[in-house]
Amino acid sequence: MIWNNWIPLLVVLSSLLPGLVIFTLSEKQWRVRTFLNIFGAVAKLGLVGWMLWGVYHEQHFETRLALLPDLDLVLRAGPLALFFVSLSTLLWLVTTVYAIGYLEHSPHRSRFFGFFSLCVTATVGVALAGNLITFLLFYELLTLSTYPLIVHRGTEEARKAGQSYLTYTILGGALLLFGTVWLYSLVGTLEFTPRGFLSQVDAQHHPTLIIIFVLLIGGLGVKAALIPFNGWLPKAMVAPAPVSALLHAVAVVKAGAFGIIRVVYDVFGIDFAASLGVTAPLAWLAAATIIYGSLRALFQDDLKRRLAYSTISQVSYIALGVAIAGPLASIGGVVHLVHQGVMKITLFFCAGNLAETLGVHKISEMNGVGRRMPWTMAAFTIGAFGMIGAPPVAGFISKWYIGLGALEVDQGWVLLVLAGSSLLNAAYFLPILHAAWFRKPPEKWPHEHDFGRHETSLALLIPPLITASLALLAGVLAMLPFSPLEWAKLISVREFYTP
Amino acid sequence: MMLADILTIILLLGGAFFFLAGTIGLLRFPDVYTRLHALTKADNVGLGLIVTGLAIQAQSWAAAGKLILIWLLVLLAGAGVSYLIANGALARGVAFWKR
Amino acid sequence: MGAQLIQVDWAVVLIMLPLSAAMLGFLLPGMARNIGLLAALLILFTVVGLGWQLTQTGVYSHVAGGWLAPLGIQLHADGFSLLMLATSAIVGVAVSIYSTGYFKAADDQRFWPTWLLLWAALNALFLAADVFNLYVTLELLGLSAVTLASLTGSKDSVSAAMRYLLSTLLGSLAFLLGIGLLYHQYGSVDIAILSERVNDSTVSWAALGLITAGLALKTALFPFHFWLPPAHASAPAPVSALLSALVVKASFYILLRLWLGLFDFQQDSTVANMLGILGATAVLWGSIQALRQIRLKMLVAYSTVAQIGYLFLAFPLAQTGGNRVWYAVAYLMLSHALAKAAMFLVAGNMMLFGGHDRIVNLDRVVQRLPVTVAAFGLAGVSIMGLPPSGGFIAKWLLLEAALAQGHWGIAGIMMLGGILAAAYVFKVLGYAFIPSPVPHQAVSVPARMQWMALLLATLAIMAGFVAQPLMQLIGIGALFDSTGSMP
Amino acid sequence: MSMLFFYALIGVGLFTLGLLALVVQPHLLQKILALNVMGSGVFLLLVALGGRSQPVVDVVPQAMVITGIVVAVSATAMALTLMLNLSRSSPGAQLPEDQSADS
């Protein structure tokens, strides 16, 4: 059992240490670098697998280090934490492979992969954080380690995007810090507790708690790209494709969404939050973001920007599912954390492939790409259908549960939002698919690279195929044990609602 | 009141008078050279009178000797410095006062 | 062996060692560098010795000359002294090594003896328990700091050093007048004796005013900060690091000690609140000015003005917030010293590298001086107060106290200051990534200069993980605990 | 006895007079003189009030003042050197902020 106390720390270190070593490597030592990357990712996967098994059998994994005289740095692997850790670990592995292929000839790869590893470290830390201060620590580390990735290209545009990203996230971090400290000075603890730890707080402090809730959600909403805090996300698209994948699917927006789940369920407790009356406005905000993101996506010609707005919309499903405050909706929201990740990363991989192989960046240039790159576009199609919510892809499951959950607690308006958003999703994805598969390819692609036998380099092709299959499997096999859905149900039972 | 005390008072007052005269000369005379003249002459005598007046009151010969020594030093320094000042003024072409 | 080592007067050695080294260096200019480096390492070792001694036996005190106070002078070392001594030792060793790359051999005889005297002044100051002795150390410190600040000899640096000299002398005189009044009222200059005798009297208030004003001037609290940015920005980089990291802290250290020991007679919080307001203004003004600068060193110097403001925010909070606030201040002093020294060393590297320190023309230094830029980034994390870093711990504690007491203004100022700090740190980092329209001739920067900056910055980050043991160390002698109302 | 307080008050007067001159006078030599006058004021106060001890005056302030005088001459020497260095690079021996617009 002693070992179990160190495993959460090891999970964090398994990407931190390789990351730090990678910084010191020169550009030429790509073998060592690749080995470290893959080794770290695989080791982390192994550790996470071990913990999954353990948590399923109700073992405890908790690392506790003193940070301040009365505040600890806590890493604890509960079901919810593991849910997010598994997602980011798995996708890190895939993204690393993809990034190795994507950046094959570009400069400064040591720096890139170093920060990449730090980014994953931060994400895993966010997931495993056992109290709000630990969460905050890794949350800020995430901000810091993504910044160099966004400005990685070193252009003036990249610098501006980085600046904008920071403006939002630093402000968000400040709100979060403010709320956290306030909460601590009010109740004297920050430990994440299943079903929350605030329900006992004296009624006279309830208005204060509402303000704190707003501060915390505001801080997290920046990364989760809730309106009005989403201006940074489309701009950050200047970063290389693996970074976009990371931002949208693995780390940043997910950290925000995950934080919202934590705050609602493990700090306030869903029942207490609902009784404070703060969940309903959150639900409206999430719904508004869903519609807003979809509408904006409709009018983008740049593929990555359209995907970015799609992310804004899709991530808010998580917040929506959480804020509806019904058991089924919670499951829908939480499971979307994984589903959206897998689907969106597929789409970004595919967009990256198109850009890297054919130089295609705009939707208007995508005519007939399905014939030139069938595998890539097949993956893209699966992802897109998932986004729309068409069965049997994973996205359907999430929407289904959110819808059921909304009905369960008599929030019928949510169905309208779901339907509207699905229509809009269809409206901005189906034309792409139509153009890709049924229009004639042009004479010449903007910037074509020849990768020999395959439609593109294998390192670029295999990752989207894997993630697309995962998206499909998560939908088809949703009822098997250890599927995302089943695990989300486990979380719901163990952490969210009193049985 | 002893004779010595009376003598001291007279000498000190005489010294003070010379100092006063020297100071008035310093303030009222028109140029560097005349001012130097007033200052050094009057002050040397004034200090001499004061030193003598004090020496009468001295407890020991050694103390009186120290007082005399001070006077001699001041004489020496005063003479040397006033020469240097006058010489410097001359070298810089400071004009003589003419009526 | 251990029993004997524990008897060693480590604290006295800490004063004598740099003094002797300064003299040797003065006597043998050609060997000044080697003497200085050796002394630096020995000082570090001695501080470790003192730290060990304090953990074993508690507070250390020494009766200089064998004459007990009030007639004689006492030396006193508690946890807070130890913290400052250790900070000086760490920054001092790093800067010493850095300076071997920065200064040409010909400049050694101008730098080393003065720097060693400054170090001696710092150590003596942190160990002093006598206000007149503090005055002497303060003068030694101020004059050596001015000398170092003028080392570049450029027009800017000379006028800055002149302004610095006038300010520091004015501050010392106000301090001296204050302690003179105290002496004539209470008949002693020993802090311990004074702290028993000082009561609420006219003279106490006059002394409070004079001493606080004098030390605030030396600490460059707004609006007395006017001398700091030009002086720190135009000095040679290693000197800037010393000035910003250690010298301004020294006068604040005195202020804090006297505040806790002597000036606790005042019950209403007017003065404390006023200091707090000035501190708040300093945070905003310094940060905004930093953001507006076009030269890196000026930016870093204005950042010091802002960070000093945070130290003064503690005064109103400590009225009811008790010891935790002072621990936060001590922690902030440590982490700011490490981070700011690192930043100035970084600025020195960039200046050496490109021949200028205009921020918009940094020209991809991130690729060409990765270690240096990493140092700046890490130091920036601590300056911004982001986790995990020493600065975060300090700001967390301060913010907690502010919110617990309902000091909304202070809490707001702290948040705003952190955001502005992020803005100016990332302004630099952003330009470090992109190419400059005017590419510059790159001069290679010695590795030790880069790694020393990174070392200090890393320590500033590491300070975020050792809060608990460090605070136990600072707590030796319970300087802060005696004043607090909270456990 | 009251004469001691008179001297102490003169000391206070010298201190504040020097402060005023330090702030308003632009020339560095004047500023340096002003600091010296301020110092003399503080010293005067220190020693004068030491005379309140009877029958023997308190000599500890005197010792402090001797220390102070030595510090003052050191500081003055440094300040003068700096002033000359400054006036070598820019005429007028003034700090930039005190320089009048026409010079």
Add this chain to the structure above:
Amino acid sequence: MEAVGLWQSAFDLMLGFSLFGLAWRMLFCADLFKSIVLFITFGLLMAIAWVRLEAPDVALAEATIGAGLTGALLMSAFAKLRTLDNSLKSGQPLLPRPRLHVINFWIALLFTVLLTGGLAYAVLSLPSHSPGLSDAVMSQLDSSGVTHPVTAVLLNFRGYDTLLEMAVLLLSIQSVWSMAGMSDAGEVHTSPVLNVLIQLLSPVLILVSAYLLWVGAHAPGGAFQAGSILGAAGVLLVLSGRPLFNLKKSWLIRLMLVAGPAAFIALATLTLINEGQLLKYPVANAANYILLLETLATVSIGTTLLALFVGSQTEAVQQDQSHQ
């Protein structure tokens, strides 16, 4: 006695107001040269004030260091300033007027008046009798090794302060050298009268210095006064064109500069090892230790003050030459 007391009071009042008036004229007159002359006068009057306040040691220090050497430094700096700045050529008192806005000036004045009032109020609130530390000093005087209390305080009771002060002196010369760039003494124009004067005065000054050093143990005098007289002798020699030191190379000069502080440190270390406390002299040897310290300190103080003067003087000469 009443009459004497009255005269004395009148004298004190006159002296005090003269000091204030002189300071006022010095700081607010438009002619720098006049300011400096007034400063020297001010210093001499201060010396008289020290005597009136029963502080002959301070009077000696003030006259030699405060008025004498500081005055010499100011004069020498002024001479050099004049070569650098044409507006200061003799006879043209063209000091810039305060640039402060009139309103700001009045605010500053108002602030000064308020500060003066406040400080005066605080001073007057002090008790009219206070023993200070005189009892403690007197009761321990016997075991201090000297009979003159000021020397006992400076060299024994608060010897650690003096140690640091020696460091300040060392710093000052290190500082002036590093700021001005060390230069060798240049040629000086001299005159036969000056030479004779100096030939006569120098030995006397050295003698006086030695006397002050020795007498310090039981009467006013001591290392600082002796050192400054020694320094003054050196200044005279330098002025008369004797290139006393080749400052750049001579390690002998450096040794002399360091001797005082080094003696303090050596003794501090020795006593720390032998007695367990720094600068704690065994009573039997205290007198010898103090004499040793004072002797070496006198050498260092004299050399330092001289070097400070030379450090500024030589450059002035060079500037003069380059000007011609």
